Amino acid sequence: MNNNSHSVFGPIQLLTLLVGFIGVIATATSPCYAEESVQLTLPEQIYAVEGIETGIFFSNIVRVENLAEYQIDVKSDLGKVETDRWLFTPTKDDVGEHPLMICVKDFNGKMLGCKTAKLIVTAANAGEGKNIRLLIVGDSLTHATHYPNEIARLLSLPGNPTWEMLGTHKLAWAAKGVVHEGYGGWTWKRFNTYYAEDESGKRRKGTSPFVYPGENGKAELNLPRYFNEHCGGHRPDFITVMLGINDCFRAPYDDPAAINAQIDGMLKEADILIAAFRKAAPNAEIGICLTTPANSRNAAFDNNYKGKYTRDGWKKIQHQLVQKQLEHFENSNDAKVSIIPTELYLDTTAGFPANNAVHPNKQGYRQIGSTIYAWIKAKLASESQ
16 A cells, blocks of 8 residues: 555656746746636545445546646555546455545646545445345436446445345346436426326326325325335335436536526425435435536537537536535535535546447446445445444
8 A cells, every 4th residue: 555646747748748838938937727716626525345446537526627737646545546547446454434635736836725535445245134225316327227237236246235226217228126216307306396197197207206296286295105106115225316417507607606506496406305305214325426527528519419518618517516516415414415426436538438428338337336336335334333
């Protein structure tokens, strides 16, 4: 185990940048950096499991256009640092809690900010012998079913509890036992409010699985009815929610105040659904998945949106959304509501197809699934203490 303090500059990279810089020294003494533009953002807790790789991709935690113009230092006794990432596969000896610090400096070595986190490493056999039920909620990233499949695969490894997933949505390519409540294009508000009937008075496809007509005929959230009718009366031990892209994607990216207003509206809807989950499933651990970053390729946005939405525009919105999610949920009064840092360990190049802006490929989905699995294992371990 080595202490890592790393800059994203390699020797050749740095020399090239210095040579180019000398050529313009007569007109500028240094590049211009605004500290607020870096916006280093890191969750308070990061989760890992013995034998399972995790990591942090540096472009996912700073709001900069060109990562190579900055120095990023990782201070940790664990893991290894590569040019654009920190990677870590824990061993049995690493089980426990460890400090981790990331600092960002500008071209001249000026410190622009540091953030610390607690790295929680869980044993491979955490939760062994228990029985757990999971409810996975989300938008198109959940609808794709690949990360729920990965959670199921990891939970089926030796040393895990027996598990059951709750839900009404099962896709043909779902692994055995994998169901969820994930639907393309959905938002927190749609899960809270949308109800429609067909001509026979039956609920129409596309209606929220959690919404039913109330006594006054008005549609309302009814989680007890959902659990009773669709989950055999069982309540989940774990609920994960991955929403936010559709809630905020169309916000005006060049107006931070307007972005905040959009996010605040989303968070109000989030609080409504979380409160309903808590009332119906008082003992459930509820994990809020941080909204994932986009494909690193501008061409993917051009392919999908023909210039209407850009990668840089969504990165501004997504980064601000993650900041607000952290501020809101890390300060929750509910000790059983916590953050799942799904934006950290997602390779925005190798983890995405070349032609899709916000939907990962199977590798990216596996990275998301492993992050959620690590959160589940950490909660199982804490229950045993």
